[in-house]
Each structure stands twice: as structure tokens, then as C-alpha cells.
Amino acid sequence: MLSQIARRLLTALPTLIGVIIVTFLLTRVLPGDTAAYFAGPAATPQAIEEVKKKLGLDRSLPVQFVSYVEALAKGDLGASLSTGQTVVKDIRTRLPASAELTLAGLVLGIVVAVPLGILAAVRQGSWIDHLCRVVATAGVSLPVFFSGLLLVYLFYYRLGWAPPPMGRLDVFSTAPNSITGFYLIDSLIARDFETFRAAFAQLILPAVTLGMFALAPIARMTRASMLAALSSEFVRTAKASGLSTRAVIVTYAFRNAMLPVVTTLGMVFSFLLGANVLVEKVFAWPGIGSYAVDALIKSDFAPVQGFVLTMAILYVMLNLLIDILYGVIDPRVRIEA
Amino acid sequence: MDRRKFLQSASVTALAAGTGVAAPAIWSPAKADARSETLLIVSESGPNNLDIQGVGTNVPGYEASWNCYDRLISHEMKTLANGTQYYDRDKFKPELAEDMKTDDMSVTFKLRKDATFQDGTSVTAADVKWSLDRAVTVGGFPTFQMSAGSMTKAEQFVIVDDHTIRVDYLTKDRLTVPDLAVIVPGIYNSGLVKKNATATDPWGLEYTKQNTAGSGAYKVTKWTPDTEVVFERNETWKGGPLPKTKRVIWRMVPDAGNRRALLERGDADVSYDLPNKDFVDLRQAGKVSIVSTPYSNGIQYIGMNVTKPPFDNVKVRQAVACAIPYQKIMDAVLYGLAKPLFGAAANAPVDVAWPQAHSYNTDIAKAKQLLAEAGYPNGFETTMSFDLGFAVVNEPICVLTQESLAQIGIKVTLNKIPGANWRTELNKKVMPLYTNVFSGWLDYPEYFFYWCYDGQNSVFNTMSYQSKDMDALIDGARKSAASGDKATYDKDVKGFVSLAFNDIPRVPLYQPYVNVAMQKNVTGYQYWFHRRLDYRAMVKA
């Protein structure tokens, strides 16, 4: 098992190297001149040159790349010019925020989409099936920033049910001691229920926005694999042997339909982690997505490179995890190198 | 429905169901107190550096510097007709200095004896010299700003005794003293910063980036970049009366619609970067108070590159100036929240002032005629660029101008340039047509013209405009200002304004307003040349 994991990680290496090279090149061809931007509003050409030298941007591309890789090997991702902090520190503080939001969105998506999918499969072709499809599809049909803004307008501005869209906590709550970085979990560990409540309230709208986006793929996959399972031999046998429909659906069909759903979940998660970029912007969520977008707009290379690399590593790890999980659900599946 | 009640009941049920633990009181009294003593500000972006002397400190960073550091001197306030507190350009008041004495070629400051830094050490002339040396040495924006007041060398700052410092002039410049009251020459705790300096960073820029080390009215106690800055009052501040606001929390909310919603629902106390439409709506709704003040020494303009055809032809530039839909821009883009700079009786100014209105106004027939005279009866094609960072205003201005120019045969393609790239493009000086804003901290006409119209062709002379007559007039105004020759000064200022209008390399559109929206219980807003908030005077009742 361990050697399989190791071998599998080894095959991910070329991917990571590819990501590093592509990101490096992509950030260098961005039109913005970092030096000019950070030299300030009154910069003379000499002042810009000075900043350039300070940032090491006056060197040739290969030289810059070598020094970037050298630093990378030491775990140094450079410093962000727009936050003034090291990228490692920024990502460490921001990644949990994104992960918490994404997981919340995913959980919400599962809770709604899996029953929808099952229902649609069981009542295949009926109006319930069509309704499920329309609902799930409607969720992905609006740009996330727009649905996010609509939710804020409705539930905060109009109705006043949701708390102000000001990030992970309202202004007068203090963040719990960081253990996992997830406010919900940390506040529970600290038995600080006031903070838990505050963090939970802040999380609802962005998680719903994101969850809506996760509906369609999960529902679609659940429906498809349920249909396949329902028409399979063993389910027919189970039905024939007089088991209740409920038992057949839950015990036999659903368990077998889970496998492809889990794969989908993994992909939905990594997709959401990337897609929450815009949600974070709308809800002033201090995650890595909004961080990367701002950095990209400002031609601030280091955070973009750090972000992409982090996401790529996460992606590789996640796929590995899914493969392992696959093995657990279905022992016949072996991790392939 | 009462939001808090709803949340309270909802969350209590959720908690009770989820954990089986009785929920504690949701809004503890401590929180309510904190709320009344705290000023909550929301804005689009936050600082990237707490020190204005740092490398690449952004504009929000200036606000932190302004409130956390003292300078030797500051400005008095005056009250405008509409009741706004406005800094008085010509009246200085002591801050760390208790006395200022100007001589022919130097100015001497006596420091307060009781002033201390936030770590308790007292402020000495050595700290002042170290700080001013730092400002003229570190390079980049701070050094540039110091040079605008003819302060370029460390030798100019002389320690007379422990509490006396003298600034020697290299040349006589009437901007030297005002330049000591801008944000840059703050006074740093040199002992503390030096302790945290390294061989590669002798001025301790890394330390002051993350920490405030001044004697100012506030200190930053928590800073989460791009998320939040928390300021606490310095209880031993000596630079002025103790501020009423104990704590300032500054949160970054990127979406403008959300910022407005926060204000309207009373969840934020102050916001200043909203679209003009929102300010107008908010004023009409009357729930929050809005203060609008014109930028001092600042204009939004349409610039033309005079080094290349067709804009090297003055008639073409005049034609463009006659084709801009000024009033439409005022109405549909600014909603009246700006001071128009067009349609004056003549291009020859009556007042010795800047900014002021030129005589052009929308007149398509005249524009067509001028274009024909210039040899372009059928117009031409060109590109108009704008900074995407201020797209809310820039984009509609450009769209309206594009439409209007099409009427005289000039076919314009719009080009939006991301904020990061804007300065690079300006520096290249190749954009044929663009809109931009310039404003100077020091509110003197010759200062504006020196940077924007002078033949030295600085970054801000975005049109690459060069004219011997213009240079002579600007030089004359600067010299006569230093020597106090009012008659010559007045003549030269009127001269260069008139020349700028007749040659029209840049067409002033309007003087933008700084708009600040505050809850009704917040008072004490002051307009400063840097246009950032001064927390020291702000009061939340």
C-alpha cells in the first residue's frame, strides 16, 4: 500500500514540474510592470529601476527561474508585494478559510444533491425526475458572483436575516485559537459557542452560493449511477426475492452507486476550491482564491505562483485520497501507478 | 423583523439541537461597549505596508502612517461654507515641534519636551534627524516627495541640541515648509527601529512595514493584510488633544454594493470609496450623512499625446476639446458630484487659482470646423485608454466621449488597462488619447504645472507637452513665489493657465469630489490634502 502511494506520488512529479514552469512563464508575460506599480504614483524611471533591482526583476528569465526554484526547494515561496507578507504565511492563514468554505459548500451540495439524484433515478422519467434536473441545472446556470450578490441583497440588505458580508467573523468577535484553522471546529474545541455561532452565521450565505454550483454534477452523477445500479442483476434479484423497495434502494443500489459519486466529489471539491475565487470576492472572505485574483491583477508574481502550486499539490493529494477511498469502498480496485 | 432576534432564536435552536449545550447569551454586554467605543470603517482595499517610507507602500498604507506618526508640524483647520472642516493650506500648527522659526535659508524647530514614543522613550532631535535622513535616502516615493520641497540631502538636517533641529535650504523654495507637513516626514522611534534593522535593511523598513513605531495618536495592534487593520488610541499622545475614539477597526470589503449595504444597515460607521450614484442615493435617503469636498489641486482630464500626429496639431486638440460631452459626463457619470471645469467665459483666467474652468464646451459644429481646418475633414482613427482600477467613472466617460467623437468623424477604439499596468503605460508615453486623474498634495498652481506641463517631461506630463513659453512662465512663478513677488507670480500663473487652455494638450473635465459617508452619530470628519481619514478628530456619539 505504502509503496503504491509512493509510486503514485512519483508519477505526479512531472505534473508539478509542468505546473511550476507554466506558472512561472505565464506570470512573466503578464503585461503589468510590477516595479512600476510598486514604485508608487510618483515614480521616475530611475525609481522604477531601483525597485526592479530590489525585486530582482532586472535579471534574465532563466536566472530568475533558477533562483525561484532554489528558493522553492527551501520552502520559500517569496513575498507578496500587495499584502507585504511572505507567501507561505499568507497561504497558511488563508488556506483554511478557503477550505472551510469549500467543504461547507460541498457538504451542502451533497446533502441536497444526493437525495435529489436518488429521487430522480427512482422516479425516472416522471415529473420529479424533470424537476430535479431543472433545479440542479438552474444552480449552475448563474455566474457565482451574481448569485452571491443576489443572496446578499436579499438576505442581508432586504431581510436582515444574514450577518453583514464581512468575511469569516463579524467585527466584534475574536477568532478562536488556531488549531485546525477551521473556525467552526476551533471554536468548538475552545467551547466558545458565541464565536461558533458567529462563524457559522458568516458561513451560511457563501456556502449556499458555492453549494448551488455543486448541485448539478453531484445530482447528475448520483442519478446516473443509481440508474445503472437499479438496472443491475443483483438489484433485480434482491427485488425478486421480495425485499422492500426501500431496503433495495438504500442497501443495495445506493451502496453500489456510491463509487462513481465519490470520484465526482473529489473533482467537485477541487473544482469548487478554484471556483470560490469569485465567491470570496463577493463575501470579503479572506481565502486564497481572492488572494490569487488580486495578485494576478496587480502582476504580483509570487502569490500567484504560490497559489497555483498549492492548488496543484492539493489536487494531486486529493486524487490520491480518492483512489485510496476507492480501494476502501471497493477492495477490488487497486491503486494504479 | 429584528435581525438579531431572529439570529438569536435560530442559532439557539441550532446549537441546542446540534450540541445539546445551552447557548450562552449571544450579545454580551462587553461587546455592546466595544461597539460604542469603536469606529468601524469599510473600504475596498487596505494597506500593504504600515510605513509610507517603505518600498511600494500603497495609498491605503498612507492612512496608517498619517494616524500613527507625528510630524514636526501640521495644518490648522478651517470651516468651509458647507460646514466641512478643511485643512488650512497657509496656517501651520505645531505637532511634535512646539515652535517653528523661519530664517532666510533655514527653518528651526524646537521639540516638545514631554513627547514620548509609544514604547515610552522620549522624542529627541536625533530621532527627527534620523527620520528625515531616512526619508531623503530610502529612494522611491518618499524621497521623491521630499525633493518636491527641495529636501534631497541628509546634511540639510542639523541637530542643534537635544530638542532643537534645523533644516537648511539648498535653494529657496516656498514648498519646503509645507512639505514637512505632508505624510512622508513622520518621526520614527530611531532607537527601536535601529534595533530591528539588519545589514541588508539599514533603515529597518521590514520592521516598520509590520509595526508602527511612532509617537502618534494611534498604534496598529492587529493587522491581517487584505482583511482588517485594528488601531488603538495612544493614551499618552502629546501632539494634540486626546482623540475621542478609542479604537478604529478598518475592514476591507471589496464589493461596492456590499459596502453600501453595510452603511445603510448601520453595520459600518464610515465608508469613502463608493460609486457616485450611491452617494447621491444615500444623501437623498438621508439615513447617513455625506460630506463631499472637491479634491484640492486635482483634476480628471482627457490627455492627448502631442508628439505624434494627429494630436500634434493644436487645431485637432481644440476640436477634441469642443467635442467632449461635458455636461453628459457631469450628469450620467458623476451625478453632479464634481466641480465642472468647462464653459468659462474665456480661456484667459480672472483668478490666480488652479484648478479652474476653461472656455471649451460641447459644440459639434465648431469641432467639425476645427478638424477640417486641421486637415482632417473626414476624421481619423485612434485608441482611447483608461485605467480599469477606476472603471466605474472612467469607462462611462470614455464610452460617452467615443460616441461624441464619432460625430466629428473620429473613430475611437476603447482600451481598458488593468490598474497594475496603468503606470507602465503612462511611463511609456505612447498612448494617443486617454483619461486620467492628477492631484498634488501641495496645493499650489506652480506645483501642479511644474509636474504636469513642464518641459522636463516628468512622469505626470503624460502628454509629453513641451513649450519654451510654458517653461519660462512656470519657472517665473516658482521664483517669484520663493521671493514673495506677488505681482509677477500672479501674472505668470495666469499666463501658464491661459497657455495650457489655448494649447490644450490636456482637457480638464472636472474637479472630482472626495465623498465620505458616515452614520449620523459620527462627526469630526476633516478634509486633508491626502484625502485619507484622520481618526484623531472623529467622534462617535
Place this chain on the structure above:
Amino acid sequence: MSALETEAEPTATSSGFMRSATATLQHARYTFAENPVSGIAFALFVVLLICAVIGPAIVPYSPLASDTAAALKPPSLQHWFGTDQLGRDMFSRVVVATRLDMAIAVFSVALVFAMGGVAGIAAGFFGGWIDQVVGRTADTIMAFPLFVLAMGIVAALGNTVTNIVIATAIINFPLYARIARAEANIRRDSGFVQAARLTGNSEMRIVLTQILPNIMPIMVVQMSLTMGYAILNAAGLSFIGLGVKPPTPEWGIMVAEGAGFIVSGDWWIAFFPGAALMLAVFCFNLLGDGLRDIVDPQRRT
């Protein structure tokens, strides 16, 4: 979201493209009749097509003409969808934008089909180093956070319609390459291909006559789903300022700009383009679903 649909269900393995085409047509008629949702989606698609083709000719106002005196007017008889900040007629803008948005969707899908399809078929059919290169490229792209990659490409190349199309195509590349590869791989040694080989057909000819027609149906499904995604992607880029050049009407940019007016109560500026965008994406997604039912032999009864 269709970027997730990488699980390609194997499709018809029969030979005889013509026969399967006729059967598919019959089946399509049946499916649309059977499935009202797909029917509605198809009707919507036709409406969108009409707007795209004759839209600019039928709108009551020029989509670019400003009228500041009539700015920010709510929907009325003169202006069905109201007017925007500069007094431009929203109805005209929304209708005229159809062509551009459809073009972005169609061209990006065509491009990715060409790139991903060719690469995937080559990888699946020939295997070996080609397979390695295509597989690695697809893996690398997949490891990127896709929206940020699209942003990076557009920011680096400049924000023009062409570059938005290119960026959308690139981020969808892995999906197409993988599907095409899987389908080609299955058929590489199938009976009908063997038969074609034995009768002396060149490999190229086999790819064109045997492989391509057989993977078309599953690709068409994918393309329909990707078209919706392409429109959403362009809208997201507009939101962060990387969309098309003003004053060109495009749904995404109108929604993004209109979003700033929601709180002030001028809802129609964002609502109508938002609704159009949603309907289009909705329509493409449902069509894709419907088409999947058509090409999926397991569901044929």
C-alpha cells in the same frame, strides 16, 4: 461545471455510421417527445439562434446609442428591459449580445474540440509517446485551478474576445482529450477497425471513417455542456475586469456592471442580461443532458 463530466460512458460500438445516424434521429424525436424538459431546452436554443442571427436587425434601438436624459429608467413600454446608466436600451443590448455570447461559446467549443479531439484520438489510437505527451499535458492543465488559469491567460495575452475563446478552450482541453482518448482506445482493436485494416485502409483513413464518426455523439454531448460553461467563464472574467472591450454588449459584462446597481434598486440592469445568460447556460446544459440520453445506448428501450 461541465468540466467535471470526465466520465465518458462508452457508446455504440456498432459499425455503419449511416444506420446509427438514422436510428439516432428517430431516437431523438422520441426522446424529445418523451422528455419535455429537453424539448423546452431545444425550443430555447432555437430562440437563441434566431436572436443571434437576426438580433441586430430587429432591435428597436442601437445598442450603443446613449441617451443620458433617459438614464436608469425602469422597464416600460418604450424600453422593455429599462435603460442602463448611460440611457442605453437594455432590451437591444441583451438581444444584440446573443450573437457575441453564442460566438464565444461556439468558437471556444470548436477550438477545444479540434485540439482535444485530435490530441485525444491520436493518444488513444496510436498510444506510445503521443499518449504520454497528451496525458501529461492534460494532467498538468487539470492540476491548475482552472478559472485562475483562464484569468492568467487572458491577462497575459490581453483581454480580447479571441483570447477569451482561447483561454476557455485551453482549460477544457483535458476533458476533451481524455474522452476522445478513452473512446479511441476502446475502438482501436475492435472488430470493425480490424476489418477496415484488413481491407487495406490506411490508419489515417480508419481514424477518419471509423473512429471519428463513432466518438462524435459523446463529443457532441460534451460540447453542449461546455458551451454553457464557456459563457459562465466569460462572465466571471468580466466580473474581475478581464471581459470584452466596452461598449460592446456582452451578457457577462452587463451582469457584472449591473451588479453594482442592485443595492441602489436599479435591478433591471443586471437582471435581464443575467436572465438571458442563465437561460442560455440552462438551455445548453439541458440540451447536453437530453443529447446524452439520445446517444447513451443503455437507455434506449
